[in-house]
Each structure stands twice: as structure tokens, then as C-alpha cells.
Amino acid sequence: MLGGAVTVSFRNRLLQEPAPVPFRNEVRMRTNDLTNTVLAELREPRSYPAVTLVVPTHRTRPDRDQDPVRLRNVIAEASRRLSEDSGVPERVRQDVVGQLEQAEAETDLVYALDTLVVFAAPGEHQLWYLPRPASGERITISDTFLTRNLVAAKAQSRPYWVLTFSEERARLWSGSGEQLVEERREGFPIEQDKELPERQRIPRTGDYPSGYRDEAALQHLRAVDADLFKVLENEPRPLLVAGLPQGISALEDVGTHAARKALAYVPKGGLTDASASVVYEAIAPAREKLVRARAEGAVERLGNARGRKEFVAGLDEVWNAAQEGRLALLVVEEPYRQTARLTSGHLTPVPDDAADDDSGEVRDDIVDETVEAALSTEAEVVFVPDGALAEHGRIAGAVRYTWART
Secondary structure (H helix, E strand, C coil): CCCCCCCCCHHHHCCCCCCCCCCCCEEEEEHHHCCHHHHHHHHCCCCCCEEEEEEECCCCCCHHHHHHHHHHHHHHHHHHHHHHCCCCCHHHHHHHHHHHHHHHHHCCHHHCCCEEEEEEECCEEEEEEECCCCCCCEEEEECCCCCHHHHHHHHHCCCEEEEEECCCEEEEEEEECCEEEEECCCCCCEECCCCCCHHHHCECCCCCCCCCCEHHHHHHHHHHHHHHHHHHHHCCCCEEEEECHHHHHHHHHCCCCHHHHCCEEEECCCCCCCCHHHHHHHHHHHHHHHHHHHHHHHHHHHHHHHHCCCEEECHHHHHHHHHCCCEEEEEEECCCCCEEEEECCEEEEECCCCCCECCEEEECCHHHHHHHHHHHCCCEEEEECCCCCHHHCCEEEEECCCCCCC
16 A cells, blocks of 8 residues: 555646556545556455445536535534444544545535545545436445445446547547547647648549548548557547548548447537547537447347356346356446345345344345445446346346356
């Protein structure tokens, strides 16, 4: 673990690449900082009590004005629960309550997105601003932090490429969630060669769209296509392409046809000199298609796994597969939560207010536990819309192997 107290400012990190994150510290972050290493650190067991607070927040006024009061009330309720928990020594309670209060003081809701997650445990606290809504306020006290909201936000923030181009210029952008950063690699940005001989600027006849008939323009597109091919070959990601319709058509026709691999096209010009925020706004509908495509792809993979008899569904079966480390893919409906009683290695759904008894232990949210177990064995986790897995008990998975029947 790294020592020292660190406060990471969003304003300083917005246009930077994710960096290794210190732990057991005071930090504020966004999903761009959520690397696999960071997530693994967050999932490590803590000294009891480890408190997770989930608070829906708002980006704009007047709704945003209520957020400080909601956060204060959630922290007060968590403090009350800690006071009533006989398993928490007074010294430890004061430490954790102090961490929560310090987190509240450091929270800058001017930069809030859709959800604030606060983690607090003896000697540490962390703040995470997430660009996706939570289903409601939540307080969990355990010996681990609950990372489900972060995992879902990271899944939604899957990295992607954006190409913006015109007859004279092309730029490459690296996207992750709501962050776009211009990339300077594999020849990008690309400018049309202004020194081409005049004979190469003579319009050509043929089927090329207006604006892309002369050899100079076509040579420029070939260069864009060739460098785009290198980018996709070295680091495959979903691709979004933005340019005038006639340019997109011409780019698809030249060279390696790298642009044909695009998940979505944005028929809009004037973006080659635009800022990151303007480009992001222009591609927002296409990015939503990217998120939907991943969810649909996960459901399709479940269907393929079912055909291979590598499919598990329903809370009990999926939870057991996760505990055994057999899950390769876990797919969960976004709002799905469930309290369950564990009896002889099997789960039975129970009401949220159920308590432990002689028949077994009650787990507050077994869905979160299943997600955590899947992640700990490097399974891929994908959240899908409510109702997408209705016929499979709202949770399903593809396994790496099945047990032989005897």
C-alpha cells in the first residue's frame, strides 16, 4: 500500500490518462481512474466496519441544491447504525464516523454527476463521482466495500475510438465514458499534403461523391484509412466515425476499408477543429448505441452458451458458479437486488427485513456478492436493462466449464 494523504482534483485529472491510485487515503475520483488494479484494491477485505454509501446526485440546479442535505442525512443514518452495532468498539466507531464526516467536507457537489459513492473504513475514505444513476440511496456496513455501482459505471465507460475527419484533416480521439482525449499516435492528426503536384489535383471521373474526386483528396483518405487500420490492429476497440456523409462513403471505399469496422457513423462535418466537449456532444447518440450493443452482445453470448450447455441462470445457480470460480461472463439486470438466506450452500430469496435464524444466514444483497465473486475470478460483468433477463431470473452467466454428471 502507498502512504500519504492525497486529494485528486477532477479539474486536474479531467484530460489526463488514468494513473495508479494510492489507497488507504483520502481521494476523489471518476470512473476514468477505475483501472482493474484499482478495482481489485477496492474489493480487498477491510477491517470491520467498511461502510459504503450510495447517494443519487444531480448535475444541474435546482435539483442539485438538495444533494448536500441528502448526503448529510445518509451520513447521519450510517453513524446511527454504527452506534447501535455492538460489534463496533467506540474507538473504531469514532474513527469511521470521522472518516465519513471528512468525506462530506471534501465532497464538491459542483462537479457531481449522477451518483456519489462514499467508502469509509478505519483509517481511510474515498469519494467516487459516477456518470450513471443509482436506483436509490443505500447504506451497507460489512467487511468489504460494495463496488457494484463502480463496476456498472466502468462497464458503461468501455473504451472506444472516435475518428473525426474532413477533406483536409483527420483527428483520432480516445474515449472512455464521458471523457474524450485527442490521441497523437500512428500518424494522427493527419493533414492533407498541400505540396502534391497539380496533376494530382485534377478531378477524376467515376462514382466518388462530390468533394472527394481529385487524387489529393483520395490520397488523404488512403492515409487516414491506413493509419486507422494500424490503430485498430494494435488496440481493438469499438469505433465511431464522424464526418460528412459523402466523406464517410468515400472513406469506406478506399484502402483497407478500416472504416467499415465502425460500430456507428455520425454524419456531421465541422468537427476536425472542434473541442473535446463539442465532439462528445455530437457523438453522444452513437455512444449510446455502443452501450446498447454491448448489452445485446452479452445476451447473445448467453444464448450461445446455452446451446453449448455452458449456461447458468437464476440467483442460486449463478451464485454457486461464481463461488466456484467457473463464471466467464456474468450478466445482471441493472436494478436487480435481492436479500437471500443461505442454507446448506443454497439460496432462498427473503424479504429485506429478514434476520438470521436456525435455518441459515441472511445476506443483505446477494447480487452484489455474486458480482464481487465473479470479478475476483476475472469474469466479465455486463449490466443490462430491466427485463432483459426476465425469463432467466434476472441474472445469468456463461461458465468456463461444467461439472461432469455421475
